[in-house]
Amino acid sequence: MDRKYRKLVLLTPITLLYSLLIGGGFWIILKESFGNIPTLGFEDVTFSYYSKAMYTNGFFHSVLFAIYLAVVSSVLSMVIGTWTAYRLTRAKNQKLKRLINSIMGLGIVLPYLYMVFLTMLFFSQSGVISRLLHALNLIHLPSDFPNLLYGRLGIGIIIVYVLKGIPFVTLLTMNVMSQISIDFEQVAMTLGGNNKQIFKKIYLPLSRDTIVWSGMVLFAYDLGSFEVPYIFSNLKSKSFSVMLYSEYLKPSIASIPITMAMTVILFGIGIISVILFALLVRTVIRRFHR
Numbered sequence: 529m530d531r532k533y534r535k536l537v538l539l540t541p542i543t544l545l546y547s548l549l550i551g552g553g554f555w556i557i558l559k560e561s562f563g564n565i566p567t568l569g570f571e572d573v574t575f576s577y578y579s580k581a582m583y584t585n586g587f588f589h590s591v592l593f594a595i596y597l598a599v600v601s602s603v604l605s606m607v608i609g610t611w612t613a614y615r616l617t618r619a620k621n622q623k624l625k626r627l628i629n630s631i632m633g634l635g636i637v638l639p640y641l642y643m644v645f646l647t648m649l650f651f652s653q654s655g656v657i658s659r660l661l662h663a664l665n666l667i668h669l670p671s672d673f674p675n676l677l678y679g680r681l682g683i684g685i686i687i688v689y690v691l692k693g694i695p696f697v698t699l700l701t702m703n704v705m706s707q708i709s710i711d712f713e714q715v716a717m718t719l720g721g722n723n724k725q726i727f728k729k730i731y732l733p734l735s736r737d738t739i740v741w742s743g744m745v746l747f748a749y750d751l752g753s754f755e756v757p758y759i760f761s762n763l764k765s766k767s768f769s770v771m772l773y774s775e776y777l778k779p780s781i782a783s784i785p786i787t788m789a790m791t792v793i794l795f796g797i798g799i800i801s802v803i804l805f806a807l808l809v810r811t812v813i814r815r816f817h818r
Contacts, residue, residue, distance in 0.1 A: 554795070557788050557791050557792060558788075558792060560784065560785055560788040561577060561578070561785060561788035561789040561791070561792045562574060562575065562577065562785070563576075563577055563785045565784065565785065577785040577786050577788075577789040578789045578792075578793070580786050580789070581786050581787075581789040581790045581793060582793070584771075584775075584786070584790075586766065586771060587771070587790075589765075589766075590766050590767060590768040590770070590771040591768050591797060593682065593765050593766065593767055593768070594751055594752075594757075594767045594768040594769065595751065595797075595801060596682070597682050597685055597686060597689070597750060597751075597757070597767060598746075598747045598748075598750040598751040598801075598805075599747070599805065600686055601685075601686045601689030601690050601693060601746070601750050602689075602693065602743050602746045602747040602750060602805070603743075604686070604690045604693070605689070605690050605692075605693025605694050605696070605697050605743075605746055606693075606697055606739055606742065606743045606746075606809070608690070608694050608697075609693065609694045609695070609696070609697025609698040609701060609742070610697060610698075610701050610732070610735070610739055611727075612628075612694065612698045612702075613697070613698045613699075613701035613702035613705055613735075614701075614705060614727050614731050616628060616629070616698070616702050617702055617705040617706050617708075617731070618723075629699075631695075632694075632695040632698050632699050633695070633699065634695075635691065635692065635694065635695030635696075636692075636695045636696055636699065638692075640688060640692060640753075640755060640756055641755065643688045643691045643692055644688055644755075644756060644759055644760075646691070647677065647684055647687050647688050647691070648677065648684075651676050651677060651684065651687060652676075652677055653670060653671050653673045653674075653675060654670055654671075655673075657673065658670040658671075658672075658673035661673060677760050678760060678761075678762050679762070680762065680764055680765045681765075682757070682760065682761075682765060682767075684760040685756050685757050685760045685761075685767075688756050688760075689746070689750050689753075689756065693746045693750075696742060696745070696746065697739070697742045697743070697746070700738055700741075700742045701735050701738050701739055701742065703738075704734070704735040704738045705731050705734075705735050708730065708731060708734050708735075712730045713726055713730060716729065716730060728816065732813060732816070733813075736810065736813050736814070739809070739813065740806055740809050740810050740813070743805070743806070743809050744802055744805065744806045747801070747802055747805050747806075748798060748802050751797075751798055751801065751802070752769055752794065752798060753767075753769060754767075754769040754770065754773060757769060757770050758770050758773065768790075768794055768797075769794070771790075772787065772790050772791065772794060775787040775790060
């Protein structure tokens with residue numbers, strides 16, 4: 529049997545299992561979003577719950593805020609992670625390279641809540657940076673440090689996402705860049721190419737698919753993530769996942785179909801936005817290395 533088809537056959541059992549579990553759960557949510565919940569006395573099938581979901585106070589703002597967080601954090605992670613991978617791939621100091629690799633590996637292993645703690649430790653108004661600036665007389669009081677964590681721009685959320693995203697992009701991209709033949713670089717240097725041109729014309733195009741794929745994964749996760757926006761959100765700027773959680777906590781049975789409709793809407797928005805994001809990133813990279 530061909531090696532490619534052999535891998536597909538071996539993956540078939542786990543693929544079917546996950547398809548049944550995820551597909552079955554999604555089918556139940558889809559039915560309930562149309563108001564078909566016989567155990568609770570909802571027998572009719574109607575689209576009205578989707579309109580009620582979209583007319584919920586703050587619905588569109590929460591969706592746009594979630595997309596904004598995902599786009600900004602994913603782009604920053606891809607840009608910084610790709611450049612870091614390139615520098616590490618061409619680094620001559622092996623000890624420094626191993627040290628940074630270890631730090632990046634630790635960044636992937638640490639849970640998001642640990643990154644939340646580190647972000648609060650350094651970037652809060654009573655954190656390390658604010659106290660350091662106060663000690664240097666750059667600010668009058670530690671409380672004069674800007675409120676980054678709980679502001680309307682969601683900077684605290686973005687910091688956490690970027691701290692987790694950079695190691696992910698770096699290690700994946702570096703694994704691809706390290707396999708690029710040194711002959712390409714030597715030919716480019718012979719023709720007078722500098723570091724920027726070598727990165728732009730050789731390393732970036734050959735690792736484009738990995739960069740786009742890693743960006744898609746980060747974007748999808750950041751779009752639907754709950755714990756970080758929940759900790760750092762405020763009353764005026766809530767991510768869609770936080771708003772959805774608030775709807776789940778409502779004691780009214782009548783709100784259950786509306787909540788399920790919101791879940792389906794989030795799923796649809798996620799698929800569409802991830803595809804558009806990937807196409808946009810691929811187009812930008814293609815134009816950049818021309």
